[in-house]
Amino acid sequence: MVPFTVPDPVRAFLRDATGRTIVRDPNGNVLGFFAPVKPEEPLPNGQAPRLIDKRLNGEPGDECVQRVLRQPAEPVQLCDEAGNVIGYFAPVPPDRAEFVAGAFPPPDPTKEGEDPLADLRADFDMAAIEREMASNDKWYTLAEVYEHILSITPEPYWRGYLQAQIDRLKERDRCATQ
Amino acid sequence: MRYTVIESRIAQNALAYSWRAAADRQAVADASNEIDRLLKSLPDQCGVPFMGLRRLTVPPLEVLYQVLPDDCMVRIWSYRLVT
Numbered sequence: 015m016v017p018f019t020v021p022d023p024v025r026a027f028l029r030d031a032t033g034r035t036i037v038r039d040p041n042g043n044v045l046g047f048f049a050p051v052k053p054e055e056p057l058p059n060g061q062a063p064r065l066i067d068k069r070l071n072g073e074p075g076d077e078c079v080q081r082v083l084r085q086p087a088e089p090v091q092l093c094d095e096a097g098n099v100i101g102y103f104a105p106v107p108p109d110r111a112e113f114v115a116g117a118f119p120p121p122d123p124t125k126e127g128e129d130p131l132a133d134l135r136a137d138f139d140m141a142a143i144e145r146e147m148a149s150n151d152k153w154y155t156l157a158e159v160y161e162h163i164l165s166i167t168p169e170p171y172w173r174g175y176l177q178a179q180i181d182r183l184k185e186r187d188r189c190a191t192q
Numbered sequence: 193m194r195y196t197v198i199e200s201r202i203a204q205n206a207l208a209y210s211w212r213a214a215a216d217r218q219a220v221a222d223a224s225n226e227i228d229r230l231l232k233s234l235p236d237q238c239g240v241p242f243m244g245l246r247r248l249t250v251p252p253l254e255v256l257y258q259v260l261p262d263d264c265m266v267r268i269w270s271y272r273l274v275t
Contacts, residue, residue, distance in 0.1 A: 034212060047212075065213045117205035118212070131213055134206060134273045138256050140243065143269050146202050153198040153267070156228045162204060163211050172217065179221065183228075190194055 015102065015170055018090035023075035024082050025094060027068070028101065035066040037083060037103075040076070042069065042120035045083050046105040048092075049168045067121050089168050102168035110165045157183035195259075197231045199268040203255075206271040214252070214273075223253040224271075231266045235259045251275055 028035070028048060035048040070076040089104040106114045129135070154162070157180050164176040199207070207224060214220045227250050230238045236259050239248030245258050252275040258267045 036212075113204070113208070116201065117208040131210075131273055134210055134213075134271075136272070138247075138270050138272060142202060143256065146200055146269065150200050152201055154201075154204050155196075155198060156224065159199055159204045159207055163208050166208065166212070175221070179225070 015089060015091045016086075017093050017097070017099075018086055018103070019093050019095060019097075020082055020100075021078065021095075023078045024092070025100060026075070027070070027079045028092075031066055031068060031101070033066050035068055036118055038067065038069040038120065039080055040070050040072050043111075044106050044114045044118055045070075045080065046086075046103050047166050047168050048101055048103050050101040051099045069120075089173065102170065104166055104168035107165050110162060113162050114166060155183070155187065157187065193264060195232050195235055195264050195266045197228055197235075197266045197268065200270070202270050203268045210253070210271065210273060216252070219252050223250040226250045227253065227255050227268075231255075231257060231268070235266045236261070245269065249274055 028050075031048055032050060037045045037048055039045050070080055083103065083105070086103065086105050087107075089102060092100050092103050094100060125132075160176050160180045160183070164173060164180065167173050167176060207220075210220050211217060227248060230248065230250070235246070235257065239246040239255075239257070242256065245256055247254060247256050249255075252273055254272050254274045256269045256271075258269065259265075260267065
């Protein structure tokens with residue numbers, strides 16, 4: 015993964031990003047996904063680590079952060095000027111912007127502090143599924159879903175894991191069609 | 193008979209969010225791989241009927257899907273977390 019040196023304002027912005035973090039511009043659009051070099055440990059009761067959602071809000075220095083984080087075209091290793099790795103950043107590729115906007119909408123401020131997985135733990139939303147049934151024209155294989163997930167995964171270990179899964183699934187599907 | 197398994201946008205988004213937020217990513221990946229494997233070979237024998245569709249649980253995931261036997265196809269409509 016390519017090292018990418020970031021200036022003070024970026025490091026200051028990411029200082030409290032102690033776990034997997036979604037970075038948004040002032041309009042709420044996702045700029046990318048950050049993971050600190052030292053991953054946050056799961057909580058002792060088995061709950062997920064806190065999923066952090068950080069939005070630039072136009073404060074002094076934010077313009078610099080936005081400009082710098084828009085530069086990489088692929089996942090990078092964020093470093094300080096001395097070369098110390100502070101974490102990993104996966105920018106949103108232009109061709110994945112629609113997927114990211116759908117999967118990671120801006121958080122609802124009225125639900126702040128609630129379990130971020132509450133919607134996923136709830137039973138299936140049959141009304142939403144019926145709407146999807148009426149309108150859906152896009153379908154994906156599991157390998158394609160993993161490719162989407164790979165594009166938003168900054169951690170080198172998990173990127174390697176996903177790429178291996180994608181290669182395995184594609185090879186399996188290739189053999190099945192022969 | 194081998195089925196082609198395809199996923200809707202809702203399913204893709206739910207799996208992506210689960211991956212992003214889950215404490216145990218490996219468990220999420222293992223479950224989605226196992227669901228894909230089962231639905232490729234035995235979609236109408238695994239899971240239980242539900243509102244004209246079927247639902248299958250492989251912790252920590254549960255999946256809602258539809259079998260189209262004439263097309264040898266399975267459509268996954270959504271995922272949810274069960275733990």
